[in-house]
Amino acid sequence: MKKINRYSTKTVLWLGVLALAMLAGSCKKNEGYNTEPVSNDKTKPGVITNIKVDNFNGGANITYDLPNSDNILYVLAKYNINDKTARETKSSYYTDTVKVDGFAAVKDYEVTLTVVSRANVSSDPVKVTVHPQTPFYRLIKPTVTITNDFGGVHIEAMNPNRKEVGVILIALDKTTKQLEVADQHYTNTDTIAYSVRGFESEPTQFGVYVTDKFGNLSDTTVVTLTPLFETMLDKSKFSVYRQPSDSEIGYGWNLPYLWDGKTDGYSNGWHTQPGTGKPMQGTFGIGVLTQLSRIKIWERPLEYAFFHGNPKNFTIWGSAKESPADVVLPQSAPGGTVVGDWVNLSNFRYPNPPSGLTPGFTNAADEKFVAAGVDFVFPATAPPVKYLRILVHDTWGKGDVTHLMEVSVYGKPQ
The missing domain is CATH 2.60.40.10 (Immunoglobulins)
Structure with missing residues (x-):
């Protein structure tokens, strides 16, 4: 790795605008x-x-x-x-x-x-x-790591004091031949971990630095990484693989609506039937044996955001068999657990509302977050699979019914 303090003209101009915007609201404080x-x-x-x-x-x-x-x-x-x-x-x-x-x-x-x-x-x-002590953005910078990921890079850092900082990713622009701002991640969480995707699977120069709300900038760590190949699987090849343990369908919201490309909340999605006593789950084929990188999920939006039957804790199970046998899967199992023909690819929890509001009392920012879809990343150790099963353990509404609008599946077909 090497460290630089030089940016392209475009990047410097962008940073100047950002600093001016922040200073306009912070440099002259009115104490009331x-x-x-x-x-x-x-x-x-x-x-x-x-x-x-x-x-x-x-x-x-x-x-x-x-x-x-x-x-x-x-x-x-x-x-x-x-x-x-x-x-x-x-x-x-x-x-x-x-x-x-x-x-x-x-x-x-x-x-x-x-x-x-x-x-x-x-x-x-x-x-x-x-003589101030070390600013927090400088304390955070040495903890930053950047590694290759499916379709891009993965960035992690520690922010134990929960300060408002920005982690800025720059990447070599093929047109300008300069390192340009590729992503800006602003947060006050104690553990920073996220991925930035959309890059080709070829050696690419990336850089990362930390900024604070005052416009201060750390040094930049520059590395050359090759993003792992990733593609969105062709949804026209998805198919229902209904099993006896799967949920009954409720209100005509059949499983294929999960891959019809509609996320607006006014169209149909997948909806289970309440009161059946069955697990809240659905099983489908993805058409080709694939090393999965992530699954993007759109929960039911608008007044249902972080509410009603939207999943809160769930597991994605997978199978590489041509015709995997049905089995009642456990409601709690570590990732990697094998039950019959099925393997636990990973356990997930849907994020809390970004606003910090109590679920059920969400605002426009939370609805925008839901409408954009949420990525859930599979561990690199997960085996290639051809069938997926979504098993919902509990929902934001704490009931016995679940619903989703859409899923997109990404990975490397074998």
Whole structure:
């Protein structure tokens, strides 16, 4: 691996726009009090005294004593967080501390503090030096790994403090011959793990770096990887392989609707019949023996998002037999478990609503997430199969009925 700090002109411009957008909303903080003049007293306020600095990751808290005056409105801190970006923060006269943050590195930074009166008159400036500890985006960067995956790359990193960061993937553009931004993944989760697909199975130069909400950028790790071959299987070759243990069909939502290409929520999907006592499952053939990479699932959207019969925990079982025998599969089994002609390819859990809202009280962002479909990745150790069985263990609505709108299956046909 090698590390660089150089980007294409297009990438630099993109980063500049991103930084300006973030700074527009964060550089001049309004702490909730009126900054318009509210006094006719033009007396120049005194300066703060007894200054103390408490450094933390990427910033510092500066405490002080205010001058003895009833005409003070706030304390203003001005500072540069890197070579390009200036910030300012304010702290009202009700407190004795101002927070300065967003610093890019572990080094001395100068902060200028002034007292501002109710008549908008500033005191003489007082300069103080802060020395922030390692910013979180820099702590996260050494944990980043990038490896080849089906159709692209897989990226992992650790963010134990759950800070808002962006993991940015760049890739060599065949047209510009430059490393261009290929994906932007913004998150505050403690464990970062995701895949970016859509690349050819050929040696490709990739790079990854970490950014924070202040526009700071880590160094970039660049590697050359060859994505594993992946293709979406031809759904015209899918077929129902109904077995005695499969669920009864409810409301005319037959299994073939799972691969008719319709995900809008107004068309039919697959829907089981409630009250039968059977497992919530369906079995179908995928037409060709395939080393599976992932399955993309569209649950029932709109008012059903994260609700009713949409699967929450489920297992995908597979079989390589030409005519696999039916068997009642366990509701709980580790991945790789073999039961009769069937192998547990992987156990999955549908993600929680991105909004963080209680399921059943979702918003437009959650509905957009559902409408886009969700990828569930199979382990590389999963064997090639020709038949799939979806076994739903429980649903968001906690009932005995399940439904889905569509599935797409990806992998490498044998």
